[in-house]
């Protein structure tokens with residue numbers, strides 16, 4: 622009986638890891654992709670254009686940064702802690718023909734200088750958004766846009782919130798505009 626219980630716990634644990642995605646050592650959140658339909662909505666919500674520099678903090682397979690360059694003419698920077706995903710992103714950018722307009726850096730998003738970003742994309746967690754908030758307000762220029770898939774920023778009220786349907790699920794996407802420095 623005890624053996625059966627242990628087996629159940631082991632299988633349940635495996636299922637949880639599978640559901641959460643793969644967590645790279647040192648990563649603050651697991652790797653889960655933003656669906657492509659939501660990627661488009663996020664970039665449109667920020668009104669990304671060819672004058673923008675779009676950062677994705679925790680860029681996964683690079684899809685947001687690559688779409689910003691390929692479909693909106695922007696430049697982009699992806700910061701990702703998992704070197705395997707950084708390599709995959711660079712290869713996808715090459716195949717999409719946007720290598721000249723994007724960069725993927727292996728590193729910790731909290732150690733990344735954000736001053737040249739005009740748009741920041743996030744799909745992290747509420748807790749990480751709250752930890753990031755002072756850095757975003759300190760380093761980004763007034764007028765910079767921040768877009769977050771699913772997770773809000775506590776009592777920082779978004780300028781816009783939309784609901785997006787993808788893969789038979791519905792998710793909120795939030796937009797904040799960095800206010801003038803006081």
Ligand SMILES: C[S@@+](CC[C@H](N)C(=O)[O-])C[C@H]1O[C@@H](n2cnc3c(N)ncnc32)[C@H](O)[C@@H]1O
Pocket residue numbers: 645647648649650651652653654655677678679680681682683684685700701702703706728729730731743744745
């Ligand atoms: C939920 S995924 C989002 C991936 C991508 N932005 C997207 O929307 O498809 C979060 C990503 O952040 C990365 N990550 C977690 N903690 C990080 C950190 N401290 N610095 C950089 N990347 C991190 C994870 O490895 C993962 O790829």
